[in-house]
Amino acid sequence: MTGDTSAAGDASIAEAAASPAAASTATSAALTAPTAPSARRRPGGRAVGLVLWVVGGLVLAMTLVRAVPYDGVTPLAQVVGVTPWVVPLAPLVAATALALRRRLLAILCAVALAAQAAWVAPFFVPGQGIARGIEADARGTLRVLTVNAYFGQADAAAVVQMVHEQDADVLAVVELTADFHDRLEAAGIAAVLPHHLDAKVGTGSPGSGLWSRTALTDPDTTEWSTFAMPAATVDVDGTPVRVTAVHPVPPLPEITGVWHQEMADLARRAHDEPLPQVLLGDFNSTYDHASFRAVLGDRFHDATRTAGRGLNLSWPVGERVPTFLDLDHVVVDEGMRVDDLTSLAVPGSDHRALAVTVQVAP
Numbered sequence: 001m002t003g004d005t006s007a008a009g010d011a012s013i014a015e016a017a018a019s020p021a022a023a024s025t026a027t028s029a030a031l032t033a034p035t036a037p038s039a040r041r042r043p044g045g046r047a048v049g050l051v052l053w054v055v056g057g058l059v060l061a062m063t064l065v066r067a068v069p070y071d072g073v074t075p076l077a078q079v080v081g082v083t084p085w086v087v088p089l090a091p092l093v094a095a096t097a098l099a100l101r102r103r104l105l106a107i108l109c110a111v112a113l114a115a116q117a118a119w120v121a122p123f124f125v126p127g128q129g130i131a132r133g134i135e136a137d138a139r140g141t142l143r144v145l146t147v148n149a150y151f152g153q154a155d156a157a158a159v160v161q162m163v164h165e166q167d168a169d170v171l172a173v174v175e176l177t178a179d180f181h182d183r184l185e186a187a188g189i190a191a192v193l194p195h196h197l198d199a200k201v202g203t204g205s206p207g208s209g210l211w212s213r214t215a216l217t218d219p220d221t222t223e224w225s226t227f228a229m230p231a232a233t234v235d236v237d238g239t240p241v242r243v244t245a246v247h248p249v250p251p252l253p254e255i256t257g258v259w260h261q262e263m264a265d266l267a268r269r270a271h272d273e274p275l276p277q278v279l280l281g282d283f284n285s286t287y288d289h290a291s292f293r294a295v296l297g298d299r300f301h302d303a304t305r306t307a308g309r310g311l312n313l314s315w316p317v318g319e320r321v322p323t324f325l326d327l328d329h330v331v332v333d334e335g336m337r338v339d340d341l342t343s344l345a346v347p348g349s350d351h352r353a354l355a356v357t358v359q360v361a362p
Contacts, residue, residue: 049102056093056105062086063112066119071290072260077251081286081325084311087116119288126308129301131337131359139237140361143340144170144330146245146280148351151206152177155347160187162344163211166355168193170234171211172280174227174247178202181209197221199228208245208281224269225249225262233275236360242273246281246329259284263291271297278358279331282315282351286326296331303330303338303356312343314352323352330356 065076066083094109145168147159152175163171171193173180178201190196193211199221200207207228210216216232231244248262249255263285270277279300285292287302296302304312304326314328328351332338337359344353 048100052093052097052100052102053105055089056097056109059086059090059093059109059112063115066288067115069290071251072256074253074256077256077259077289077291078253080288080290081327083116083286083288084120085324087113087120090116120311122308123287123305123311124308127301127306129306129332129337130308131339131357140239140359142170142234142236142241142278142358142360143168143355144172144243144278144280144358145353145355146172146174146282146328146330147346147353148282148328148349149173149175149177149180149206150349150351151175152180154180154349156180156183156189157187158347159353160184160189160192162346162353162355163189163192166342166344168355169213170243170278170280172208172243172245173211174208174245174281175206176201176209177206184211197230197232199223199230208247210243210245212243224265226258229266229281239361240275241360242275242277244270244277244279244281246279246283246331248284250284260291263289263295267291267295267297270295271299276333276336276360277331278333278336278360280329280354280356282327283329283331284327292329299334300331301334301336301338303332303341303358304354306332306338307341307356309341312341312352312354314343314354316350317345317352318350328352328354330354330358332358333360336360 062083065080068076071077071080090109090113094106094113097106097109143166145163145166176198181201189211193213195212195216197216197219198207198209200223201209208230210230210232212234214234216234218233220231226249227247229244229246231242233240233242249259251259270279283292287305311326313323313326315323315325317323338356340357342355344355346353
């Protein structure tokens with residue numbers, strides 16, 4: 001018994017002596033063992049974070065493109081028009097980034113959203129130039145209608161019917177061909193708008209034309225642009241108003257420089273004209289294009305933006321993609337007010353038409 005007790009005691013002493021060393025070893029192992037990845041990794045992991053940064057990068061890039069004051073190069077001219085579509089994307093990316101603890105991306109997208117909202121919001125708030133309750137027979141008003149004939153493929157009879165229904169005083173037709181002109185005449189355009197002026201029609205490329213209820217005086221059919229932009233003066237209850245059918249070339253990559261030059265020439269000619277003006281047609285640019293805003297300058301206003309009823313998405317129509325760009329505009333001079341802005345479908349055309357009532361004098 002004594003021997004057994006002594007042996008047990010020796011074993012206990014040895015175990016006790018070994019315990020501090022074992023505890024120390026265990027503690028050291030615990031300190032040096034790698035932490036479980038899930039303890040430090042942010043939600044979603046690297047793959048989700050990468051996708052989020054790619055989408056967020058798109059939001060930031062489109063915001064920077066819109067902020068650039070020059071768009072006469074590819075690809076700026078081609079992509080800046082879709083800027084408004086970033087607005088619903090920006091808050092989604094910002095909220096997701098915040099939830100997944102990508103705080104820097106969330107902050108950057110929030111700043112981009114603020115800028116985008118500042119650019120788009122005026123289209124949903126009626127501006128100072130909006131005239132409410134203009135009577136149909138009010139003095140000093142001009143009802144204008146702009147139509148893109150889609151290289152003469154539009155339905156001419158439908159356009160004439162539209163002129164009647166909209167009680168238009170002035171019609172501007174771009175992408176006007178000789179055949180479409182003849183079909184307008186056959187459909188009776190002269191009975192409602194007997195005065196006519198066109199340029200570059202039947203010369204191999206589509207031209208542009210103006211039809212008016214009253215005389216078109218001091219006509220200008222100078223072929224200073226590819227598709228022609230004829231202008232003339234109409235009398236609006238004693239006020240002479242210069243109207244121009246606008247149609248620069250589209251900003252395709254191979255002719256972006258031509259588009260930019262034609263927009264610059266349009267801006268110069270418009271600002272040099274002393275008479276009150278209405279410019280209407282297919283500008284092949286949106287309000288987000290710096291070249292379009294240069295045409296406006298501090299003198300002119302985009303009727304769609306002034307009306308405050310949202311974006312006038314006018315192109316493309318009848319294609320495999322939805323209508324997503326605001327290319328067709330009525331631009332009015334300072335002091336003019338607008339009302340009854342109506343977007344209209346034109347059978348056979350890839351653009352929607354735009355009709356606006358312009359009060360040319362207070």
